[in-house]
Amino acid sequence: xxxxxxxxxxxxxxxxxxxxxxxxxxxxxxxxxxxxxxxxxxxxxxxxxxxxxxxxxxxxxxxxxxxxxxxxxxxxxxxxxxxxxxxxxxxxxxxxxxxxxxxxxxxxxxxxxxxxxxxxxxxxxxxxxxxxxxxxxxxxxxxxxxxxxxxxxxxxxxxxxxxxxxxxxxxxxxxxxxxxxxxxxxxxxxxxxxxxxxxxxxxxxxxxxxxxxxxxxxxxxxxxxxxxxxxxxxxxxxxxxxxxxxxxxxxxxxxxxxxxxxxxxxxxxxxxxxxxxxxxxxxxxxxxxxxxxxxxxxxxxxxxxxxxxxxxxxxxxxxxxxxxxxxxxxxxxxxxxxxxxxxxxxxxxxxxxxxxxxxxxxxxxxxxxxxxxxxxxxxxxxxxxxxxxxxxxxxxxxxxxxxxxxxxxxxxxxxxxxxxxxxxxxxxxxxxx
Amino acid sequence: xxxxxxxxxxxxxxxxxxxxxxxxxxxxxxxxxxxxxxxxxxxxxxxxxxxxxxxxxxxxxxxxxxxxxxxxxxxxxxxxxxxxxxxxxxxxxxxxxxxxxxxxxxxx
Numbered sequence: 302x303x304x305x306x307x308x309x310x311x312x313x314x315x316x317x318x319x320x321x322x323x324x325x326x327x328x329x330x331x332x333x334x335x336x337x338x339x340x341x342x343x344x345x346x347x348x349x350x351x352x353x354x355x356x357x358x359x360x361x362x363x364x365x366x367x368x369x370x371x372x373x374x375x376x377x378x379x380x381x382x383x384x385x386x387x388x389x390x391x392x393x394x395x396x397x398x399x400x401x402x403x404x405x406x407x408x409x410x411x412x413x414x415x416x417x418x419x420x421x422x423x424x425x426x427x428x429x430x431x432x433x434x435x436x437x438x439x440x441x442x443x444x445x446x447x448x449x450x451x452x453x454x455x456x457x458x459x460x461x462x463x464x465x466x467x468x469x470x471x472x473x474x475x476x477x478x479x480x481x482x483x484x485x486x487x488x489x490x491x492x493x494x495x496x497x498x499x500x501x502x503x504x505x506x507x508x509x510x511x512x513x514x515x516x517x518x519x520x521x522x523x524x525x526x527x528x529x530x531x532x533x534x535x536x537x538x539x540x541x542x543x544x545x546x547x548x549x550x551x552x553x554x555x556x557x558x559x560x561x562x563x564x565x566x567x568x569x570x571x572x573x574x575x576x577x578x579x580x581x582x583x584x585x586x587x588x589x590x591x592x593x594x595x596x597x598x599x600x601x602x603x604x605x606x607x608x609x610x611x612x613x614x615x616x617x618x619x620x621x622x623x624x625x626x627x628x629x630x631x632x633x634x635x636x637x638x639x640x641x642x643x644x645x646x647x648x649x650x651x652x653x654x655x656x657x658x659x660x661x662x663x664x665x666x667x668x669x670x671x672x673x674x675x676x677x678x679x680x681x682x683x684x685x686x687x688x689x690x691x692x693x694x695x696x697x698x699x700x701x702x703x704x705x706x707x708x709x710x711x712x713x714x715x716x717x718x719x720x721x722x723x724x725x726x727x728x729x730x731x732x733x734x
Numbered sequence: 735x736x737x738x739x740x741x742x743x744x745x746x747x748x749x750x751x752x753x754x755x756x757x758x759x760x761x762x763x764x765x766x767x768x769x770x771x772x773x774x775x776x777x778x779x780x781x782x783x784x785x786x787x788x789x790x791x792x793x794x795x796x797x798x799x800x801x802x803x804x805x806x807x808x809x810x811x812x813x814x815x816x817x818x819x820x821x822x823x824x825x826x827x828x829x830x831x832x833x834x835x836x837x838x839x840x841x842x
Contacts, residue, residue: 560739560805
């Protein structure tokens with residue numbers, strides 16, 4: 302080991318003037334510099350991100366701010382279809398195109414985007430294998446695998462059955478299918494939704510969807526009804542949703558909780574029938590939101606436990622099961638933090654900063670994370686929830702938060718509906734713009 | 735106090751000798767007796783502590799319930815369809831209050 306190493310490559314800013322950190326690092330002397338394993342290799346540290354949703358794309362862009370890290374993003378799809386606001390597509394007042402984002406705006410000199418599927422990982426060798434046979438070695442791997450719909454967890458449901466009974470829980474063609482089915486349904490037809498037990502992606506999502514389907518029915522199919530069969534007895538923003546349903550859609554939505562026999566245990570695609578423990582519901586249009594687990598690659602990489610989700614350290618988001626692999630977004634067990642786009646974005650930033658620190662040989666400190674989430678009850682009626690979370694007892698624990706106040710005039714709700722739109726534009730611009 | 739909501743699911747028909755699944759649910763808060771109220775006093779225990787099912791008068795299933803059982807206890811079990819007749823269900827809570835319902839089955 303050279304005692305007086307020349308300025309390592311990793312400290313050079315990519316095509317810019319020396320940063321403040323560059324100067325400070327220079328002053329700090331070689332002792333600090335040599336402490337970093339990445340610097341010893343005289344190469345930028347290799348960080349590979351798998352998955353280009355809100356979590357993965359945010360992580361890649363945050364890491365790209367560092368001149369000490371070479372970032373690679375592995376994402377097979379050229380286009381990402383965002384879930385937030387996709388219920389408005391189901392409700393017929395938003396186009397799917399408004400939900401779609403690509404990676405063209407990513408700084409090419411700083412993020413290498415590889416349009417491939419990751420198929421396996423050699424944890425000991427820190428090597429990721431892609432579908433085309435390419436192998437990529439990494440110093441740290443960040444997985445943002447999202448969710449997998451558990452077709453095995455609901456009798457009668459399958460990918461094939463989803464062509465008749467759409468889940469629309471991964472935005473895209475399924476979202477449009479559900480919308481087309483609602484449009485084709487005759488006035489008076491019964492729409493039935495099935496909502497799973499916790500945990501699942503977007504806790505208030507099913508109720509926003511119920512609201513916006515009701516909004517469509519009220520305008521276009523006023524003799525129709527919506528039955529929501531739920532495997533839970535309570536849900537996110539419940540009081541606000543129920544008050545809004547009473548106000549906007551009286552008698553239109555029937556919510557059947559677990560304790561009233563709401564849990565769907567079987568579906569029959571041929572007859573569009575949902576079977577609960579105590580009864581059967583024949584639907585004109587059925588939306589089945591099935592139980593979920595961490596995305597498939599989490600299972601391949603061995604970072605998911607027997608709950609189907611990924612336990613992580615809440616400070617670094619490093620997997621508790623595999624070293625040098627971090628997991629973020631909907632796939633993780635995040636304690637009190639809900640599975641949402643904003644949570645994923647917060648986690649990705651904290652994870653990226655922890656990864657930078659770990660690569661420098663520093664010890665990351667716990668940070669606070671924020672989630673905000675808007676739900677539309679009608680195009681001009683929004684409600685929200687916000688929470689602040691911090692690492693406590695090995696999990697992310699809510700330390701502050703709240704929901705929209707009850708009993709507010711309609712202009713207040715209309716303002717929140719506008720905020721929802723702005724929230725989406727701000728977030729997607731920051732991540733994909 | 736109003737009668738609690740009770741749901742049972744018994745097949746309307748079954749072949750003789752067939753094993754049939756029976757599902758039951760009763761709405762009940764199942765207060766454990768371990769929780770403190772807002773006034774700092776312990777909330778008294780109030781649970782369903784006994785469930786029984788008879789089939790044409792014969793006891794075919796029974797369970798003692800304890801505070802660890804969740805609210806709105808859901809109990810599913812199987813029995814053999816031996817003859818047409820009536821299944822009677824009975825829940826007893828800590829106050830001795832008895833809730834009942836029944837269902838008919840036709841065995842062919």
